[in-house]
Every structure is written in structure tokens, then in C-alpha cells.
Amino acid sequence: MKTIKREMIKLFALSGIALVVLLFILYKSVSYFIIQQELQKAKLLSHTLVYTRDYLATVSPYIEFKNHKFHPFSITPAYAVTQIATIIRKKDNIYIKQTSDKYRNIENKPNKAELFAIKYLKNHKNDKYFFKLAIPNGDISKEHIFYAYPLIIQKSCLKCHGSKDEVLPELYKKIVKTYGKRAFGYKVGDLRGIISIRIPFDSIRERINKLFVKLSIFLLFLYLGGVYFFIRLNNAILKDIDKINNYLKNTLSKNIYKPCKDKLQFSELNFIKKELNNVVKSLKSHKRESYKNLHYNPITKLPNRIRLLEVISRVKSPIILLDIDAFKEINYYYGEEIADKLVLEVAKRLDRTKLFHIKIDTFAMLTSKDITKDEIYNLTQELIDKLEQPYKIEDYSIIIRFRAGISFTKRSFVDALSALDATRILNKDIVFCSEAASIREKYKEYLIWMKKLKEALEDNRIVPFFQPIVDDNKKVCKYEALVRMIDGKEVISPFFFLNIAKRSRFYFDITKIMLTKSLEKIKQQNVVISINITTLDMENVEIRKFIIDKLSNFEYTSNLHFEIVESEDIRDSKEAIEFIKTLKKLGCSILIDDFGSGYANFDYLLSLGADAVKIDGTLIKNILNDENSQIVVKTIVNFAKEVNMQVIAEFVEDDKIFEYLKTQGIDCYQGYFYSPPKSDL
Secondary structure, three states: OOOHHHHHHHHHHHHHHHHHHHHHHHHHHHHHHHHHHHHHHHHHHHHHHHHHHHHHHHHHHHOOOOOOOOOOOOOOHHHHHHHHHHHHHHHHOOEEEEEOOOOOOHHHOOOHHHHHHHHHHHHOOOOOOEEEEEOOEOOEOOOEEEEEEEEEOOHHHHHHHOOOOOOOHHHHHHHHHHHOOOOOOOOOOOEEEEEEEEEEHHHHHHHHHHHHHHHHHHHHHHHHHHHHHHHHHHHHHHHHHHHHHHHHHHOHHHOOOOOOOOOOOOHHHHHHHHHHHHHHHHHHHHHHHHHHHHHEOOOOOOEOHHHHHHHHHHOOOOEEEEEEOOHHHHHHHHOHHHHHHHHHHHHHOOOHHHEEEEEOOEEEEEOOOOOOHHHHHHHHHHHHHHHOOOEEEOOEEEOOOEEEEEEOOOOOHHHHHHHHHHHHHHOOOEEEOOOOHHHHHHHHHHHHHHHHHHHHHHOOOEEEEEEEEEOOOOOEEEEEEEEEEEEOOEEEOOOOOHHHHOOOOHHHHHHHHHHHHHHHHHHHHOOOEEEEEOHHHHOOHHHHHHHHHHHHOOOOHHHEEEEEEOOHHHHOOHHHHHHHHHHHHOOOEEEEEEEOOOOOOHHHHHHHOOOEEEEOHHHHHOOOOOHHHHHHHHHHHHHHHHOOOEEEEOOOOOHHHHHHHHOOOOOEEEOOOOOOOEOOO
């Protein structure tokens, strides 16, 4: 992760490198600038000498020296320029020479560099000069600037350098006498030679170095000044950033929503601080709103369950839970809007001082610590009486009922809930938590058996055991499939888990298993097996479809009997009655189980079209000693014979009962006298 300090160090390093590069460029620029100045000086000198030559070339033929101390060619261009160059060299240390590859004066003999320049200018006639930085050469032993200006033959030059015919005879003789027959025969436009100007580089380098040093010092001063102010600026920025970081670290990160009050130097960071403070302000507002939403009910604005738990963790007071009975039906019938208004009206009838809204239809109230059990009961009854008075909501007059659970001794919310749940089980309006203790134990047992049942279903440990049903000769007529749970080596009776299963979806899984495995056994051994089916099964669409699907393609349907307990539930169930008719059409037989146990309705027995009745075991157990049992059994047998129904006696425990029942016209017998239920036939 990048840091500002590390990036600043990199920036300074890069700026240092940039400064070195800049100084190098500056040195080159200064060198170029001064050399260009010297070049311009050389150009000016060369032009001045050329103009002097032109002037002398014009006037020299007409001048005659009376004083013979002067050189005969004193005012000729070549001679005069040579003399001027000598003066300039002495005064300004600039080497000027007029030279040519066809020189006349030995002093004007060209060196290698000058010969190269002459050759170059002859080949590049459009170039106006030749320039280069030269190494020590000829009469100059140091590095220097070499500048060559071309001397082009003009018409006036032909008087001295033209053909023999073009030069005056007397002048020709003087030149030949002095210099020999050299440098004649030129034409206008020819390159006669060059003006060679050489400026020693020592003085130039000194000027370059001085100017470079001055500019470097100035630039370095600006750089260091910039670095100094930049560091100060950076430190000031970092100082502001540290203030913001410390605020974030020591305040916001600890969920302390206080605004940042540190004074910052920069408006940009001040803007960040301002935005942070706005965020903090929003967070505080959101926190308040979240706390309100989390701890208070949105309809009644009363503290909710979370708030109740916070309060009772500090103060142990008796708790009254008041629940609106059948609130779902009210909500469904009147609609949510009316239901919400009803809840609000309920809250208004209660003392809001220690009132909590637990869920939409449940309120909690804390009472005084010193209240007695009778007082809290009477208070609760008064509250219920008050709350059950009619409510006028818009055009509706609504009457509702309340139930109440009281946590008095243990004074915990869980105990109050248990007491409230117990009101339904005990069918009471008001229940104390002490009354719900036994129910809690049943809940615990229920959860244990639910777990066992779930695991048994998953592990395929729900199985049918088969108990034989025999005739007078103890010959097996059929078998009844009875459900069992296998737990290790233990075989568990349905007494422990079947009623618990009926309170869950597991019950229907058991029905499916019993039917499937019984059909497999019928198909394998061609035996008759009866299985139990309840009103709960027959009213379930999924189970009805499952049974019909199984039997539709089963060829031994006549070997399958269904045992149905005759009860008020089945008499009131149209789905069950229609399903029984469907089973009959599929070829199955219908047996009425536990007949005579309380709802021995003979007329109804006929309406079901039953094929057999199984006399309830309570009648059979006592038949040897109980005259009433004997009368009831005899009545059932006589009726069954009249309507051609088979009669089966259950719970035949010993041979004495068996022998007695044989005399009563019983068709079949079932009980431990012959065999207990077994895992196989």
C-alpha cells in the first residue's frame, strides 16, 4: 500500500534526477547560446573585412604612393585585410586570416582545416559560410571555433586576379615581381579563397562556465526554495490528514458519533471534515432510527421484545403476557389496516408505563415486585375484562378474546411464554408458569422423540411387524401390520412415537412406509394383510393420491384390508367417506377397528359398507368376569351375522378367553394367546 511520505521521497528523488538532467540541458543550452554569439561575431567580422576588401578593390588602382616607405600593395584588399587581422588578433585574441588554395603571400598559406573549408565551399556554392569546433591546428594550439567565409571573385577583383590581358601591365609586373605568377586567371563568381576566423575556446568556455554557474545557482536556489516550501506544504497537509486519521481511529472506529472539531489549514481537507461530520450526523440519526426500529413496535410505538429482555435482565418483576385470540382470522377477515388499528386501540386501553408490544397480537406488562399471586391474577382478569369490551373501528364493532400467561415465581420471559402456550392446551384464559411446568416436560419429551423419529425415517428403521389373526382351529386367516421403530436391538412400540408423529409431517411418511412394505409382503407371499388408516390420512390429498397410485396397478388388492377406527371425526368427514368408497371400488376390504369402544353406531356401520368389525380389546379382556362386556359382545356378533359381516376379537390373551369366544360365534381371533407381532410372517 502506498504512503504519502514514501511517495514524497520518490518525488524528491525524481525531482533531483530531473534537476541534474535540467542542469545538463542548461549547460548545453548556455554553450550553444554563447557559441552562437561568437559565431555572429565571426560573421560580423567577416562581413566587415569583405566590405573593406570591396572598397579597396575599387579605389586601390587609382592610388599612387609618393612615400616609398609603404609596401607597394599596402592598399590592396589582400594586404590590407592581413594587416587588419594582425591588429584584431593582438587586441581581441581572434585569429583572422585571408587564405586560398592559390595563395600569393606565404603567410596566407592554408592549413588542413582551411583547405577542407575551401574544398567544401567550392562543392557547396549555395552555403554562405563554413563552421565547426576545431581541435588544435596550425598556429593555434588550443580548441577553437573555426569560421570560414567565402571570397567570391567580383568584377573589381579581375584587375588583380583576372587573366593577364585583364590586369594592367604595370600592376601585373609588380605582382609577378613580388609574388610570382600565382592567383591569376579567375573569373567572376569563382571562389578566390576564404576569410578564416578562429576564436580560441578558452575564453568561450570561461564565459559558458560563468553563465552556467550563475544560472545553476539561481536554478538551485529556486529548486531548494521549492523543496523547502513543498516540504512545509506537505507537512501541513500531513498534519491535517493526521488529525482526520486520529479522529477516524479514536472516534468513529469506536462507534463514537461525535463531530470532528479539529481546525484544519486547507479548505479541501476542511471539505472532507465537513462531509465526515455530515456522515456522522446521518449515522447518529440512523443509529437513533435503527435503535427505535429495533427496540420499538412501528404500530404502537411501544418497546418490543428486545427492549423487554433488556429491562427484565436488570429488574426481576412478574410478567403478564396478553395474547389476542384468533388474531389471524381477524386479520384475514377485516384486513391488515383494520387489524393494525385494532391493535393500536388495544394498546390505548393498557397502562403504557410498563407495557411492551412483543409481537402483533401479544403484549407484555411488568408489575410491581411485591405483588401477590392472587393480586396478579385479579389484575390480569380485570385487564382481560377491559380488553374484551367491543372495539369501534370505522364501521365495524369488533369483539375479541384474550388469553394470559403469567410468570410469577421464576419471573422470566420464557416461563411467561410457556404459560401462555399452556392456555390453549389447558383451555384456560389465565395460566401461571407453575401450571406449565409439566407441559414443558412434555415438550422436551416431544422434541426427543421427534429427533428419534426423524433419524429412524432417514435410516429406514420404521418397519411393519405382523400379528397373525386365526380362526377357531388356530389356522391363520390374515395378518395385521403394526408399525414399530427399531432402535439398536430395541423394538419400540408406537405408543411412544405415533401420537407425536401425528403432530408433524412424519406421520404421513409412516403411512407411506407401512403401505409400501405391506404390499411388498402381499406380493411376495400371497397373504392377506390389514393396515390401519385414520381420518387424518384420508383427509390428506397427498396420502389419498399415494394410496390410489399404489393400488391402481396392484393385482392383489383383495388381499389388502384397511382398518378404520369408527369415531365422530370420520362421521363428519366427507373426504374420508368418499375415500372409503374408492377403496372398496379398488377391491380392498374395510374393517371397523375398536368397535364398541364408545361410538358403537350400528346404523353408521352399515352406511360405511364395512366387511368386518374388530371388537374393542377392552370388552374382550374382561369378558369372562364382566356381564356387561358379554352382553355388548353378543349384541355386536348378532348384528354382524345379520348383515353378513365378519367378526374379529382383539386382545385374546389366553386360551380361556379363546375357548369362551368360540362359543359366541366369533369368526377370527387376534392376540398374544397365539402370537405377538413379529418382524416376519
